[in-house]
Each structure stands twice: as C-alpha cells, then as structure tokens.
Amino acid sequence: MSVTVVIFATLIFCVLLLGSISGIFSERVGIVNIAINGFVVFGAFITCFISFILTDLIFDQSQISMWFQIPITFLAALATGIFALIFGFMTIKLKGNQTVAGFAISLLITGISAFGVYILRTKQGAGILQNYGTTELTLNPSPNSWKNLVSLKIFITIIIVVISIFVMQKTRWGLRFKSIGENPQAADVAGINVSRMKWQGVFISGLIAGVAGSIFVQMQWTLFVKSIDVQGLGFMALSIMITSQWKIHYSVFVSMIFAFLYSWSFYGVIEIAEIKRYGALFQAVPYVVTIIALIAFSKRTVSPEALGVPYDKSKR
Numbered sequence: 001m002s003v004t005v006v007i008f009a010t011l012i013f014c015v016l017l018l019g020s021i022s023g024i025f026s027e028r029v030g031i032v033n034i035a036i037n038g039f040v041v042f043g044a045f046i047t048c049f050i051s052f053i054l055t056d057l058i059f060d061q062s063q064i065s066m067w068f069q070i071p072i073t074f075l076a077a078l079a080t081g082i083f084a085l086i087f088g089f090m091t092i093k094l095k096g097n098q099t100v101a102g103f104a105i106s107l108l109i110t111g112i113s114a115f116g117v118y119i120l121r122t123k124q125g126a127g128i129l130q131n132y133g134t135t136e137l138t139l140n141p142s143p144n145s146w147k148n149l150v151s152l153k154i155f156i157t158i159i160i161v162v163i164s165i166f167v168m169q170k171t172r173w174g175l176r177f178k179s180i181g182e183n184p185q186a187a188d189v190a191g192i193n194v195s196r197m198k199w200q201g202v203f204i205s206g207l208i209a210g211v212a213g214s215i216f217v218q219m220q221w222t223l224f225v226k227s228i229d230v231q232g233l234g235f236m237a238l239s240i241m242i243t244s245q246w247k248i249h250y251s252v253f254v255s256m257i258f259a260f261l262y263s264w265s266f267y268g269v270i271e272i273a274e275i276k277r278y279g280a281l282f283q284a285v286p287y288v289v290t291i292i293a294l295i296a297f298s299k300r301t302v303s304p305e306a307l308g309v310p311y312d313k314s315k316r
Contacts, residue, residue, distance in 0.1 A: 002267070007143045009263035011219050012233065014157040015040065017255040018212035019237025021164055022205045024246050028168075029201035030181040030306040031091050032098040037234020038106030039080055039206055043213025044224050045113035046076040051131060052120045069137040069152055069218055077210035083109075084206025085199070092198045095310035114228045121225070129225040136218040143219075153215040160208060165248050177201065181304030184311045194311050209234070232287065236262075239290045243297045246304065262286040 019036050026033035050072050090101040121129045138151035168174040179187045180197045188194050216233070217224045224230065236258060244250035269275055269282045 003146055004143050005260075005263050005268045007145075007148045008267055009259045010149060011153065011216070012262050013255050013259035014153045015212045015216050015230065015233050016237050016240055016258055017157060017251055018160060018208050018215070019234050020241040020244065020251040020255060021160065021248055022207075022209040022212065023238055023241040024248060024251070025164075025201050025208065026205035027241070027246060027307055028178050028181045028304060029198045030184060030304055030309060030311065031088075031198060031202060032308045033087075033102055033202075033205060034099055034238060035087055035102035035105045035109075036205075036209055036238050037230065037232060038102075038109040039084060039209035040213040040216065040230050040234040040237075041106075041113055041228070042083055042109045043076045043080045043210030044217035044230060045109075045116055045213070045228075046079045046210065047072055047214040047217045048120065048129060048131075048221075048225065049116060050075050052124070052129070055131075056124060066137045066141070069214075073152070073156065073211060073214040073218075076214040077207045080210025080213065081203045081207035084202050084209070087206075088199055088202035091310070092195060092202070095312070098308055098310075110228065117225055117228060128222065131221045153218070156211060156215070160211065161248065161252065168248065178304075181306055184306050188311075188313065194313075198311070212237075236286065236290050239294050242301055242303075243293050245301060258286065258289070261289060 019040055022039065023033050023036050051068075054068060054072070087101060087105045090096045090105070091098045117129055124130060136148075136151060136153070138148050138153075139145075140147035142148060168178065176187065176192050177197055177200070179190075179192065180194055180201075184194045187197075212233075213230065216230050237255075240251055240254045240258060244254050265282045265285045269279050275282070
C-alpha cells in the first residue's frame, strides 16, 4: 500500500469519523440529522472565507503560515455550530419535519457556499479561489510523505473522540443527554430541561461537522472550490453512524474500513496496471458499499427510541 493511499485514507477517516460523531450528538437527543454533509460543506466554506480574509485583506501573503489553521479551524467550527442553530429552530422550536428540515438546510448551505466562493473568487481576480500559505498544518504537507501523518487533523480527531466518549459514557451530563433521545417525557419528569439538551445537541453537532469540513478543505482546497462539495462524505458518515448503532467507539472502526476502501478506490487502483483503466468504475465502490451497508444493517439497528419525534411537553 503506497504512502498516498494511507495519507488520503487518514484524511477521509478523520472527516468520516467526525461526521458520524456529529450525527450521534444530534440523534442522541432525538433529532434526525441528514444535514451532516451540508454542515461539513459549510465548515469548509467558512474555512475558505476566513483564509481569504487573512491572506487577502488583513495580512501580507508572506506573513501567512500553516499555523493559522488552528484559529481558522476553531472559527469555522464555531460558525458552523451557530449556523446549525437555524436547523435547531426549525426542528426544536417549530417542531417541523426533521428530514425535510435537514434537506432544506443542506440546499441552503450549498447555495450560500457556491455564491460565497464565487464572490471571493471574483474579489481575488483568479480563475479559481487561491489559497496562499494556509495549507494543512503538518510536518510535511505533501501527500507522498509519511510525515503528513503528524498533523493537526489527527490531533483534533483524537481529542474530539476521547472527549466525546468520556462525556457520553462517564459524566452525568452524558447520561442525561442520551436519555433525551430515549424517553424525553421521563427525562422531563426527572427535572431535565429537554429543550435545552436538544439545543446543545444541535450546536455540538454543528461544531464537530464544522471541524470535519475545515480539515477536508485544508488538504483538498482545489477540489472543494471547484465542486463546492466534500464528495458526499457527510452522507457516508450518516451511514457509518447507523451501521455503528449510534456508538462512537464502533464508529472509529467502521470509519477506518470505509476510509481505506475509499482511498484505495481512488488512489490504489491507479497503481495496478491491470485494473487502472477501470478506475472510474472503482471510484463508485465506496458509495455502493455505503448503500449495501445501510440495507444490511437497517433492519437490525436499534435507534434512539424517540428519534425523529418532536417533543411536546403537553403530551407528557
């Protein structure tokens, strides 16, 4: 297995795992979140937007370094978390259909991101939006170097996974949080503020998805600004979340499998002369596997009991 396959698999692993954790935080409080891909896209766009401000408006391009990715990632996550509150307003306050709301918010994000990138590109006067100096924070940004593994994306992902598992499994807040998605009426009787927990779940979900988007665009800048998409990784993350039974520690292993399959289908295939000509066909494999996984595990999944059901306090 080549260095490029492993490096790219690491990037995909981080995005998929963070995307699935993002969905878990939302759905554990009973809110169906099919907008994961949209929030990841929004995080990527905000990263582009902040990078443009830093490199083209505030600092001289010679003053920019990869260390700027730390505050950029933080701001992208925060902005996405705040934007996710719109989704929260639609599903928690207005008690709208959560699937429709997720689809609508994804369309809105696509429009905002496409228009935003167009404006930035026009301001910059370039054929495509350029990235000056704010490349991925790593020992070596080259995808052909093992040093690329020592990077911001790995550290952030590990930190988020460890904190998420600890908070969900070992804290009083985590136990209360999960109870909202199982039986909000009982949680309300026990004195837990159901609405507040739901708002927190949506905000945290947006935060983590924003980090995933920022990580993606830092390494795949040109791909994102041309397509205004993250290659559907958010939808794959949704599938991983379901396959993993809404458990973070399972998501780690499932994300790893999907990531290496995805990376091999794009970069490993071209290294094998006998099947190189069928590269485009193999690139569809990860998405086909995603569909198969959903079909195979959908009947045996045990989702949170109150998932998708708006909470009505009057029906307690």
